[in-house]
Amino acid sequence: MRIAVIDGQGGGIGKAVVEKFRKAFNNKIEIIALGTNSLATSLMLKAGANEGATGENAISYNVKKVDIIVGPIGIICANSFLGELTPQMANAIADSPAQKILIPLNRCNILVTAVEKKPLPHYIDDAIEIVKAQRGD
Structure with a gap:
């Protein structure tokens, strides 16, 4: 499984x-770090991603080749992250056929109803449970 x-x-x-x-799945999954900038990609690689790429073309190309995409809800909104995330x-x-697991953080003026407000680590735990269910773990 590629995430x-x-x-x-x-x-x-x-x-x-x-x-x-990485802690939840060890090496049972492949994690691709896709950053809108090199700092973001570098931090994700240091955190344990298998490989990483940066920028518009890298993101546009790689999202077609993964099973699951995980990120803050702003990744599907043009010009989020203070304009770093381009419309393309x-x-x-x-448009990617991958399943998207979006973390509902309110940093890009998107408020999602019916979502319990909780700390980031709890949302990540929820995302891990979704992936485990899909893998049949």
């Missing part, structure tokens, strides 16, 4: 996702 983790700006969310996924990236992510 793309997408993040931008400081890369802290992606780093946390990669660390928790958002479109490629939304």
